[in-house]
Amino acid sequence: MAEIVMLFVRLVEEGAGQQLVTCSKNGDTDVTLRILYCGICHSDLHCIKNEWTNTVYPVLPGHEIVGVITEVGSKVNKFKVGDKAGVGCMVNSCRSCPSCKQESENYCGGLILTYNSIDTDGTMTYGGYSDTIVVQEHFVVRFPESMPLDKGAPLLCAGITVYSPMKYFGLSEPGKHLGVVGLGGLGHVAVKFGKAFGMKVTVISTSPSKQKEATESLGADAFLVSRDSEQLKAAMGTMDGIINTVSAVHDIAPLIYLLKPHGKMIMVGAPDKPLQLHVFPLIMGGRILAGSCIGGMKDTQEMIDFAAKHNVAADIELVRIDYVNKAMERLAKGDVRYRFVIDIANTLIAA
């Protein structure tokens, strides 16, 4: 069960100005979290604007949730009251299909997302721009002691979304060359994981203004301006893999040519419109185009433990809850370095 106990937040578009008050009991295998921080993912923006055409209003986004546990059910054994914990993009799955059995709950046909999903009891799920959430313990991760709660929150979606395909597609090996397209919330975390894995990392971005921060602050080894065909030509055939995080329609053919033979481009960005692709860049060089959706719960725990060990966390701008509409406007323009995180505990006053 993932429901909001109380919410007082203005939302963009049709949800604006609504107050949702729902009550959810903490079941035997559930934990209740008092939410402290919640990141703002570009998926939240796609969803509130109904860009994927599946939004059920009023929608309450937020799937990068960090909080403190205030209640545990009688059968909960992973957590106790007072523990710091995180909730990402999913709150339930069937637990019995082949994907669930292989700890890939993210690919379960019965997956229930943290918000804008129909829960097992037929009610809608509501996300983390709120003060409390009740979640089945299997879908809650332990937050390592050394992980900052605010900067760690974005790892629960942005972090696992890049970590999982890097592991799955063999793009986490030292010495390999990783390209990261789009230097936003997901992209900047991909750079940090790539460096933590000991890889050579090249950022590919439309914004030359990001070059200095990509190489100096985030630790990237190189930077390519994707609109500069000379730069792209010089880097053709050099990359083992590319994580593509771009949120809008763009031309991927020149990016695929950056891959070595048998190199892989993994699409994690989710534009609302179809991309066009001539297949020649794939055929020539036997290159692979794939997609990936968040990651399973075991991998999410592994990711956050790895991140804590290697000092990987997001670069954030901490904002008040009443800044959320402004934050959405700025996110739409790419005006954030690199993730907004809402300071829920100090700025959301429950009615």
Ligand SMILES: NC(=O)c1ccc[n+]([C@@H]2O[C@H](COP(=O)([O-])OP(=O)(O)OC[C@H]3O[C@@H](n4cnc5c(N)ncnc54)[C@H](O)[C@@H]3O)[C@@H](O)[C@H]2O)c1
């Ligand atoms: N696959 C998954 O499981 C998963 C999980 C989380 C987010 N997402 C999706 O990933 C995308 C990125 O999310 P984010 O939170 O990092 O967003 P973000 O806004 O922080 O970053 C997106 C980046 O794409 C760049 N960009 C936007 N339009 C572009 C264009 N036309 N050409 C080139 N670059 C462009 C932006 O400058 C920015 O750097 C979104 O579509 C989001 O919905 C997917």
Ligand SMILES: [Zn+2]
């Ligand atoms: Zn997300």
Ligand SMILES: [Zn+2]
């Ligand atoms: Zn399943």
